[in-house]
Amino acid sequence: MWQLSENSSLPIYLQIVDLIETKIMNGELLPEEKLPPERQLAELFGVNRSTVVRALDELTARAVIIRKQGSGTTVNAEKWGLFAGQSTNWRHYLTQGGFTPAVPYIRQAGVMERVDTERVIDAATGELPLEMTPKMETPSLSWQSFIAEEQLEDEAGYRPLRETIQKQMKAAYGLNSRPEQIFITSGAQQALFLITQCLLKPGDAVAIESPSYFYSLSLFQSAGLRIFALPMDADGVIISELRDLYHKHRVKMVFVNPTFQNPTGLVMSLERRKELVKICAHLQIPIVEDDPFSELAALDKDIPVPLKQLDADNVLYIGSLSKIMGSTTRIGWLIGPTAVIERLALARQEMDFGLSIFPQVLANSVLNTSGYSAHLKQLHQVLEKRRDDLIEAFETILPNELEFIRPKGGFHLWVKLPIEFRSIRDFDIFLAHDLLVMPGFLFGVKEAVIRVTYARLKKREAVQVAKILQQIIMEKKCDEA
Template identity: 90%
Template sequence: MWKLNEKSNLPIYLQIVDLIETKIMNGELLPEEKLPPERQLAEIFGVNRSTVVRALDELTARAVIIRKQGSGTTVNAEKWGLFAGQSTNWRRYLTQGGFTPAVPYIRQAGVMERANSDQVIDAATGELPLEMTPKLETPSLSWQSFIAEEQLEDEAGYRPLRETIQKQMKKAYGLQTRPEQVFITSGAQQALFLITQCLLKPGDAVAIESPSYFYSLSLFQSAGLRIFALPMDEDGVIISELRELYHKHRVKMVFVNPTFQNPTGIVMSLKRRKELVDICAHLKIPIVEDDPFSELAALDEKIPAPLKQLDTDNVLYIGSLSKIMGSTTRIGWLIGPTAVIERLALARQEMDFGLSIFPQVLANSVLNTTGYHSHLTQLYQVLERRRDDLVEAFETILPGELTYIIPKGGFHLWVKLPVKFRSIRDFDIFLAHDLLVMPGFLFGVKETVIRVTYTRLEKQESLKVAKIIKQILIERTCEEV
């Protein structure tokens, strides 16, 4: 609401300045968002237009807004401006830091998710619900037993778990590696953080497939990296585009998620995988392969083997148990050259990012139980059924209205809507209808697309999702008319 503080003793133009700055800080005004015209603001505040002009002049001088003749007034996208004042400018520190605050959409979705209202349908969370986590017995160990297991841990993690992962990768994909090349991490994001902080330097260019969930992570910005989008088609990343990016920007590393890609669900073809590892080996560009669904993918013989199998030297492979055993597991691993593993392990130790022995011992126990493979099979079947239920709901409620490719696995359906959204705030309409989805702008694209996650959707909920989207399309179409 555009309302001034009636109790303020500041001149009116400064009250307007404070109000706009506060709206920016609260996320009510976003980077590049347009402000109302001067005449309209004057009417809203009940003041002369000259007062509004003076306020906008002050905001322009502070680099908070950008005014262009014929284009109107927009919020400065470059860190939202630098703010003046005699006191410590904490806003400047907050906005110039590498880890950017969550956008209002994500904050509001988080509030709605935590509220756990019966009315809210969660088609956004990429985590397993409790009923789909493994129903396996864990070992009964004493405190002394855990302390004793610490003797089997070094900087790279709990050795029995590293050996288990090495054996499973060999069994599933024939990947020849040694335990010394396996680094246990506190989830996949810790592996990504260490790679960006320790193997790259500020200003380095990296190529990230587009769209990708990587764009929602602040760790690339915190490392000062220059990010370039690597377009994809139905077979995966487009090799000619990578070659062009390399020659233009001297790309130092490529980040991909080739199996059940997040958010599109695409599986990179074997031919494209071979082309990717060949061109990167030729250009001497390391590949970071994020493969959170490797265990599920191994159940399908039609899914190509990881890039790591095609090039064991030039690929850093990241795996995780969070998509198999639940997000609270927080166990991931990185497979790479021994020298790289040693460097990253020592760096983590210097940063004091310790990894508790407890989840490592438990994860190793679960991975070696006889029921683990049965859990994988059951999980695969449930996910497949929920995917089919969502697709059936779309085909029943919205026949021919949505564009998507049915994924071969994973958690997500990438859906293009037949309407146009003029700004990212337009996606708030989903929140208004108590439906949590992930908009395309979070994945680095400006199209009107959403990621619908089906892991938590029973059949009736999938029907509700389809009906809500149908209603949203009707409302948006009426607005366009």
């Protein structure tokens, strides 16, 4: 915090000098980090701007900071190391690391979601609210019982859970797999992380359908991969575009989310699925199929079978319980060739010594209860109702203003707005109206589109979302006029 001590006998400008030097020494201000503008510092300290200028002049004379006209004031990287006792230049490591920090929009949205829960409408979080998680009791097991279950676990996970997943995938889709082809992970993102780190190398080209939530994950950049957008139409990824990408860039892997695609909600047609697995098999390009809504999709007989069922050898299939049982479940699975599963399992073992037995035992217990099927059906009904309520609110309050396709399932509505956004910062208008949505730039597109998540919206909140969008559209149109 930029707050001066109330007990100091030093002149105020020296108190400011002391505070900034202390922040640098403690690592709160890193080398090359920019300080707030003079006017803002004066407001924070509650002093005249001339006092701040005098303090900054003193720090400049000591070579603690560097002031450049038009560029602002930054911590001197060279002096910082001496000043802080030869401390490491963490700014260098932070900027060179593979994982990029969250964009300001996401950081601010996260703060608002945590701090202003009562005031903010959350149509961004792609997770189940508490009231929609399973209302089932977990088994009463002693600590020793859990420890004993570790005897049934190896590097690929808890075997009874793998057998349960095998049976469920067989019953739902006729997918034939063996327990040794199933790898339990701590969610879908761990599976993606292991794939990018262990099966690909820096510089490899990958094709990702566009738009896609994959673009919001830094794990692809951290692996040094070259990412190429794979355009879609109403039936899914465009095969001719994939063929062109392969010949131009030697694509090594394709990442798709064919069922209730995030963010569009689209379902790839069966014909397009067959074309995709055929061309990828011909070109020898593995497919990573992310299918977080598989359990819900299985309730709808009109939804095509997974790509994995069409080509068991060339598809790595990722499933998850987070969209069904809540994000804290942290249970996912990867189905693939035995050799791939063994490689990834050993890599995970070296990284974190395996997965905790507790969530695996609990998940297996819940999946085998009679109440699980009832939960799926109820969840399916609630999601359909919330989807319909949001669409009704849009059609009533904003008739003919918004463009969207009615999703067959999932959590999201992909909405094109009748306005223009010239920069990423324009999307801050949603935050200013206490509405959390996911803007299109997070999914790799530049148009004025947003992902509205209806899973957490009751009917009253759906109406509020429509009214806020109406107000934003009116304001933007007035600005453009």
